[in-house]
Each structure stands twice: as C-alpha cells, then as structure tokens.
Amino acid sequence: MADFKWMRELHRKNNSKMVLLVMDGLGGLPVKPGGPTELEAANTPNMDRLATEGVLGQTVPIRPGFTPGSGPAHLSLFGYDPLEFEVGRGVLEASGVGIHVHAGDVAARGNFCTVDSDGNISDRRAGRISSEEALPIIEKLQEISIPGVSLETKLVREYRFAVVMRGEGLESDIEDTDPQKTGVPTLPATASSPGSQRAADLYSSWMKLAREKLKNEPKANAMTLRGFSTDPALPQFPDIYGLRAACIAVYPMYRGVSHLVGMKIEDFQGEYPADEFAAAARLWNDYDFFFIHIKKTDSTGEDGNFDGKVSIIESVDKALPDLLALNPDVLAITGDHSTPARMKAHSFHPVPSLIWAPETVRPDDQTRFGERACTHGGLSTFPATDLMPLMLAHANRLAKYGA
Amino acid sequence: MADFKWMRELHRKNNSKMVLLVMDGLGGLPVKPGGPTELEAANTPNMDRLATEGVLGQTVPIRPGFTPGSGPAHLSLFGYDPLEFEVGRGVLEASGVGIHVHAGDVAARGNFCTVDSDGNISDRRAGRISSEEALPIIEKLQEISIPGVSLETKLVREYRFAVVMRGEGLESDIEDTDPQKTGVPTLPATASSPGSQRAADLYSSWMKLAREKLKNEPKANAMTLRGFSTDPALPQFPDIYGLRAACIAVYPMYRGVSHLVGMKIEDFQGEYPADEFAAAARLWNDYDFFFIHIKKTDSTGEDGNFDGKVSIIESVDKALPDLLALNPDVLAITGDHSTPARMKAHSFHPVPSLIWAPETVRPDDQTRFGERACTHGGLSTFPATDLMPLMLAHANRLAKYGA
Numbered sequence: 001m002a003d004f005k006w007m008r009e010l011h012r013k014n015n016s017k018m019v020l021l022v023m024d025g026l027g028g029l030p031v032k033p034g035g036p037t038e039l040e041a042a043n044t045p046n047m048d049r050l051a052t053e054g055v056l057g058q059t060v061p062i063r064p065g066f067t068p069g070s071g072p073a074h075l076s077l078f079g080y081d082p083l084e085f086e087v088g089r090g091v092l093e094a095s096g097v098g099i100h101v102h103a104g105d106v107a108a109r110g111n112f113c114t115v116d117s118d119g120n121i122s123d124r125r126a127g128r129i130s131s132e133e134a135l136p137i138i139e140k141l142q143e144i145s146i147p148g149v150s151l152e153t154k155l156v157r158e159y160r161f162a163v164v165m166r167g168e169g170l171e172s173d174i175e176d177t178d179p180q181k182t183g184v185p186t187l188p189a190t191a192s193s194p195g196s197q198r199a200a201d202l203y204s205s206w207m208k209l210a211r212e213k214l215k216n217e218p219k220a221n222a223m224t225l226r227g228f229s230t231d232p233a234l235p236q237f238p239d240i241y242g243l244r245a246a247c248i249a250v251y252p253m254y255r256g257v258s259h260l261v262g263m264k265i266e267d268f269q270g271e272y273p274a275d276e277f278a279a280a281a282r283l284w285n286d287y288d289f290f291f292i293h294i295k296k297t298d299s300t301g302e303d304g305n306f307d308g309k310v311s312i313i314e315s316v317d318k319a320l321p322d323l324l325a326l327n328p329d330v331l332a333i334t335g336d337h338s339t340p341a342r343m344k345a346h347s348f349h350p351v352p353s354l355i356w357a358p359e360t361v362r363p364d365d366q367t368r369f370g371e372r373a374c375t376h377g378g379l380s381t382f383p384a385t386d387l388m389p390l391m392l393a394h395a396n397r398l399a400k401y402g403a
Numbered sequence: 404m405a406d407f408k409w410m411r412e413l414h415r416k417n418n419s420k421m422v423l424l425v426m427d428g429l430g431g432l433p434v435k436p437g438g439p440t441e442l443e444a445a446n447t448p449n450m451d452r453l454a455t456e457g458v459l460g461q462t463v464p465i466r467p468g469f470t471p472g473s474g475p476a477h478l479s480l481f482g483y484d485p486l487e488f489e490v491g492r493g494v495l496e497a498s499g500v501g502i503h504v505h506a507g508d509v510a511a512r513g514n515f516c517t518v519d520s521d522g523n524i525s526d527r528r529a530g531r532i533s534s535e536e537a538l539p540i541i542e543k544l545q546e547i548s549i550p551g552v553s554l555e556t557k558l559v560r561e562y563r564f565a566v567v568m569r570g571e572g573l574e575s576d577i578e579d580t581d582p583q584k585t586g587v588p589t590l591p592a593t594a595s596s597p598g599s600q601r602a603a604d605l606y607s608s609w610m611k612l613a614r615e616k617l618k619n620e621p622k623a624n625a626m627t628l629r630g631f632s633t634d635p636a637l638p639q640f641p642d643i644y645g646l647r648a649a650c651i652a653v654y655p656m657y658r659g660v661s662h663l664v665g666m667k668i669e670d671f672q673g674e675y676p677a678d679e680f681a682a683a684a685r686l687w688n689d690y691d692f693f694f695i696h697i698k699k700t701d702s703t704g705e706d707g708n709f710d711g712k713v714s715i716i717e718s719v720d721k722a723l724p725d726l727l728a729l730n731p732d733v734l735a736i737t738g739d740h741s742t743p744a745r746m747k748a749h750s751f752h753p754v755p756s757l758i759w760a761p762e763t764v765r766p767d768d769q770t771r772f773g774e775r776a777c778t779h780g781g782l783s784t785f786p787a788t789d790l791m792p793l794m795l796a797h798a799n800r801l802a803k804y805g806a
C-alpha cells in the first residue's frame with residue numbers, strides 16, 4: 001500500500017504512450033548443458049535491437065524461489081504485491097468472461113468432468129470437450145434457479161466455466177470440490193468458516209440441480225467447482241498511476257485480472273500478435289497505457305514444446321515493427337513468470353525483461369534479449385512490482401520526490 | 404514472519420536431498436591491487452565445475468554494510484532475519500555445548516582472564532590456555548552453588564566457557580562485565596532493566612565465589628561474562644520448511660545455533676572436510692537437508708593468513724567429490740560472511756554463493772567460483788535469507804503460489 005501512496009502522489013499526466021508487452025511464461029531453461037534457452041534460441045532481430053538501445057534486467061515475480069500462478073504474476077506486473085492482494089480464481093475467471101463480481105457475491109470456477117455409473121470421476125476434464133460442445137451444456141445450467149439468490153453462469157473456454165451467486169448473507173470460504181483424482185466422487189461444497197455455511201449449502205443445491213440437468217450428457221455429466229471467492233476490491237490502476245489503460249488479451253483470465261484492477265477490456269478480431277498490435281493501433285489515441293498479452297509462449301512451454309515456444313517468440317518479434325511504428329514512448333517486454341519447456345510447468349526462475357524508451361533510457365552494454373544477457377542488464381534483478389514505477393519514470397510521468 | 408507463513412504454507416515434501424555447505428568467513432579481499440581474493444587464488448576445479456553448471460550470486464548476510472557476527476550470519480542463512488530474531492551469545496554458546504536454555508533461564512558466555520595483584524586485568528584471554536588446562540578449572544566452577552538457583556557450567560573451548568542460571572524471577576538484561584581492555588578491573592554484572600536486578604545480583608555473587616575458587620590459578624584467576632540472554636524461542640526450521648535437517652559442524656557455536664532452530668546435531672569423528680562429508684554419507688538416508696560447516700576458512704582469515712585460507716578452501720574442494728558422489732539434488736556453497744585475511748576480521752562485504760542443482764538450475768555464463776565471477780552471476784546480489792527459499796525451489800519443494 002505504501003508504494004501506491006507514492007504512485008498516487010507522484011504521478012503526473014502527459015501525452016506519452018506506454019506499452020507493456022507480456023509474453024506469458026517467457027523465461028526458459030536450456031535443454032542441454034551450455035545450450036540456449038527458448039528466448040536465446042529464437043531469432044529475434046527486433047527485440048535484439050530494442051535490447052541494444054534499451055536496458056535489460058530480470059524480474060522476480062513474487063519472491064525469490066516462489067513459482068507464481070498467472071493471476072498473482074500479473075498482479076505483480078501491474079504493481080500489486082500478490083502476497084498482499086489475494087484474488088481468487090473464481091473471481092478471475094468470472095471477470096474474464098465479463099461477469100462483474102461485486103462485494104457479497106460468491107464466484108467459482110467450474111470444470112466439467114465425466115462420472116461413471118457409480119458416480120466416480122472417470123475424466124476430470126470431460127474429455128476436454130470443445131467450446132462448441134460446451135455451449136449448449138452451459139445453456140442448460142443457465143436454466144437453474146434457486147429461491148433467494150440469483151445466478152450467472154458463463155462458459156470460459158472448452159471444459160471450463162464460471163458461476164457467480166448473488167444474494168444476502170453469502171461468504172466465500174468454501175473448499176474446492178475437486179478431489180484432484182479419478183475413481184472417486186466429486187466433493188461436496190464445504191464451508192471452512194461458519195459465515196460461509198449458507199453459500200456452501202446453496203452451492204451444494206446448485207450442484208445437485210446441475211447434475212440432474214446433465215445426467216444424459218455423454219461426457220460432461222458432472223462438474224467440480226473451485227476458487228470460491230468474492231470481489232477483492234483492488235485499488236484501481238487508472239487512479240494509482242493516472243493512466244487510461246487498455247487490456248488487449250485473448251484469454252479470459254488475463255482479461256479478468258485486468259478488469260479487476262480497472263483497465264478497460266478491449267475486444268478485437270483474431271488471436272495472433274499482429275492482431276493484438278492492430279488493436280493497439282486502432283485504439284492508440286484513446287489510451288495512455290496498453291497491456292498486451294501473448295498466451296502461447298506459456299502454452300507451448302507447458303506442453304514441453306521447446307521449438308514451438310521458440311516459434312511463438314519469433315512470431316512476436318516478426319510482428320513487432322507494427323507496434324514500433326506507433327512510436328511508443330516506453331515499451332516494456334517481459335513475461336509474467338518462467339515456463340521452461342524442459343519443466344512443462346511454471347517455474348520459480350526470474351524473468352527476462354527489457355525497457356526501451358528512446359528519450360529516457362540509460363542503455364547498458366547488452367545487445368541480445370535473452371536470459372543470460374538479462375543477468376548483466378542495467379536494471380539488475382528486481383521485483384516485478386517495480387516495473388510500473390520504472391515504466392512511468394521512463395515516460396516522464398513521475399514528479400520529483402522532495403526538493 | 405510473513406515469509407515463514409508462506410514457507411510453511413507452500414513447502415511440500417519429496418525425496419530430494421539438499422546440502423548447504425558453509426565455509427565460514429568465505430569472502431575475502433585482494434592483498435594487492437588487481438590481485439585475487441583468497442577464493443580466487445585457490446585452485447578449485449570441482450567448485451569451478453559446479454559454478455559452470457550452476458548459478459552464482461552474492462549474498463548480503465544482514466543488510467548492506469553490516470558486519471555480521473557468526474550467530475546472526477548463520478540465522479540469516481537459515482532464513483531468519485537476524486534483525487528480527489535476536490539471539491544472545493550466551494544462549495548460542497550454551498546450546499553449542501549441549502546445555503538446553505529454557506525460557507526464564509539466563510545464559511552467559513565466559514572468558515577466563517588473568518588479573519594482577521591489584522585486581523586489574525593483565526591478559527583478557529588468560530594466556531589463551533588450552534582446553535586441557537581449562538577443564539580442571541571448569542570443574543572447580545561446577546562446585547559453586549547459590550541458594551535458590553541451579554547452575555550449569557561447561558567448557559566451550561580453550562579459555563571460553565558457558566554458564567546457565569535457572570530459577571524464579573530471572574531476566575537477562577545484564578551488561579557485559581568485560582571492560583574490553585587491560586589494566587582495569589572486570590566490571591560488575593549490572594542490570595539494565597529492573598526485572599533483571601535479581602539475576603544481575605546472583606551473577607555478581609557467582610563471580611565473587613568463582614574468583615575465590617580460582618585465586619591460586621596462575622593464568623585463569625578471574626573471568627568476564629558477556630552475552631547474557633535467554634531462550635529466543637525461534638520458529639523451528641523443520642516445521643517451517645518441512646525438512647528433516649542435520650547439522651554437521653565441529654565448533655560448538657554453530658552446533659548451538661543449529662540446535663536453536665531445531666536441527667538435529669550429529670556427532671562424528673574427525674574435523675576435516677572429508678570427515679564431515681563422510682558423516683553426511685553415513686546419515687544420507689536419515690535427512691533431507693544437511694548443513695555442513697567448515698570453520699577454518701574463518702580462523703585463517705582472522706589470523707591474517709591469506710595462504711592458509713587458500714589452503715583450507717583447496718582442501719574443501721579436494722574433498723568435494725565425496726559429497727558429490729552422494730548425488731545431492733541441490734548443493735549450495737557459500738559463507739556466512741566475509742573474513743578477508745587482509746582485515747584479520749569479519750567484514751561487511753557480500754559473500755560469494757553458488758547453487759548447483761542439475762535438474763532445475765538456470766545456468767549463467769560464469770565458469771569460476773570467486774568474488775568477481777559471483778558479481779556477474781544469475782542470482783545477482785540477494786539477501787542471505789532468500790537462500791533457503793531458493794534452495795527449496797531448486798529441490799521442487801515449493802508449491803505454486805496462486806492459480
């Protein structure tokens with residue numbers, strides 16, 4: 001909170017344009033001793049030029065050694081210490097699909113699953129059904145009504161959905177209902193504090209009604225709920241930093257976390273880097289700050305697809321001239337965390353980061369955007385929560401502290 | 404405390420083996436401009452290989468510019484901020500020789516000294532008498548009894564001993580009785596808070612009785628007491644990190660601080676690095692975490708013996724294959740602080756540090772273990788209290804934070 005006090009006090013407005021380009025899970029690992037990471041292996045002439053002209057560093061998403069989830073990692077990039085501001089997965093998912101979660105609402109993330117005739121889970125993701133298959137099933141769930149509360153249910157993507165319950169006396173300390181394995185039934189919604197008993201009971205009723213609705217579905221005949229949570233009432237990004245801020249992201253969760261901090265979520269056609277940069281171009285005059293999110297660096301990392309991740313990075317680099325043609329005053333390129341293909345998972349390693357700002361940057365002596373180069377960069381190793389103050393400073397948007 | 408909250412919450416257990424190898428006072432200084440430090444001068448092919456395969460950095464033991472004592476420096480390596488967790492020297496010494504200090508006890512460290520016929524100190528360390536000479540003198544002190552309290556007195560090593568007083572109404576805010584110079588008498592035990600008056604009076608009585616017992620000793624005919632302190636009730640290392648942890652150390656104080664954080668203190672034969680590694684080998688299946696302490700890097704540094712310190716470092720390197728043969732999953736090599744031979748004392752300089760972890764480390768581009776190489780390492784410069792979270796992360800022992 002202390003830092004927001006100073007950001008609120010010191011920020012000033014000007015006509016500068018700032019871009020935070022996040023390649024999800026950017027950081028990587030070599031697959032053989034002495035070999036390159038994904039970013040180092042990628043052919044990135046544009047990013048290398050920005051590295052030469054700009055300054056490099058490594059960001060620590062949460063704390064040294066902590067492996068971040070995507071929600072906390074993005075909060076950190078936006079300047080919010082995620083150990084101070086905890087946001088539930090239910091709220092993140094609901095916000096991402098445009099459901100507004102207010103104080104007193106209880107949001108949950110749902111996964112469709114398959115149960116056998118004994119009621120035991122046989123597939124925790126319902127055969128990973130497609131969004132097209134899932135949509136009519138979601139419509140059935142939208143028919144459910146429970147006296148005393150209102151409900152809003154939306155598909156997130158494929159087998160994942162969000163459900164929000166509104167009414168009097170609801171609290172969200174409820175355990176996940178996913179047993180995290182197959183061959184056993186789903187768990188009941190259990191309150192972990194007395195104040196949440198009513199919401200837990202109502203969610204149990206909802207699940208019973210939902211199971212009845214879906215009993216004849218071949219794959220998605222049951223569901224688990226997790227991440228029960230309510231509005232975290234986050235301080236708002238535009239107020240803290242004095243920025244009109246847009247989120248340009250394909251995936252719901254990143255739109256969700258951006259919405260929670262008060263960015264405007266912009267829709268656009270397509271899903272490739274060039275499509276996202278085109279959206280930025282169209283909106284260029286309407287905002288001061290653009291958060292642009294590239295998902296597939298993370299997905300390929302999670303799949304253990306080193307070459308695939310390299311290709312995604314190269315596709316971003318190839319599209320980059322479109323973004324640079326807009327003449328941003330400050331461009332930061334980083335990831336929210338590392339997802340080394342070798343580990344097929346998020347990891348604790350720090351994240352390569354770059355700030356390019358033609359008018360204000362102090363260049364270091366690095367000429368390549370990569371993990372090893374970033375360990376030698378002029379920004380050193382720093383908490384991701386410092387990135388926003390650094391971007392504002394490079395945009396001449398922070399007043400002098402003291403005389 | 405916040406970090407322990409997260410360590411307690413995020414740690415998970417697996418079969419990994421972790422080793423924290425501490426060369427006391429490892430950091431050094433060149434003796435001539437452009438020359439090598441002790442570590443840089445040492446021929447360390449094994450550590451250099453680990454540096455090549457692993458990642459380097461510099462640890463700051465307490466805060467930049469702070470010169471640490473050994474107790475606080477080790478607490479820091481174990482993850483305890485020594486400015487938050489203060490542990491008295493008396494407790495450290497007593498714990499190191501196996502005296503358990505409980506809440507309400509008052510422990511002190513004693514130094515034998517020599518006083519002349521006027522009662523003035525002529526030698527503050529009693530001619531550095533040997534442990535063999537000191538043992539019968541300690542036995543005389545063990546005869547002392549004072550009504551209302553019980554006493555436990557043990558030799559630490561050479562002219563140093565520990566004494567612990569137990570009874571009702573004892574508090575430990577008592578000034579050191581060492582005037583820190585010769586030609587003057589020892590100081591009385593003076594309470595610095597009213598609650599400690601009783602303990603101060605009792606310790607004054609004890610000193611009077613002790614002086615009477617030792618009046619005919621040629622060298623050790625008096626004593627000074629310091630570091631009056633009681634049980635710090637530290638959070639326990641095995642609980643915080645979920646680790647079965649062993650301390651393998653020759654010197655009492657390091658065993659003491661390890662005991663205070665809840666490590667198991669293991670006895671073994673010998674005192675050379677190879678002996679300590681042999682002890683680790685014998686105990687390999689019984690623990691998850693091994694703290695191995697090498698003292699003589701510090702002693703040679705304190706003696707101003709640059710070449711001696713180089714030799715000790717080389718002897719550790721030579722024995723290292725024994726440790727590596729155990730296939731640790733994570734090996735951290737560092738010091739608790741710097742003790743440059745040129746300064747003949749502990750110093751404030753950061754400490755060269757290395758993490759080697761074949762499965763999880765992100766290597767940097769450094770190929771030598773030394774101070775200059777460590778300033779370019781991928782771990783950057785970081786608080787020593789972050790070493791434990793980083794080691795756990797490299798052992799895959801920290802769960803993801805948030806979804």
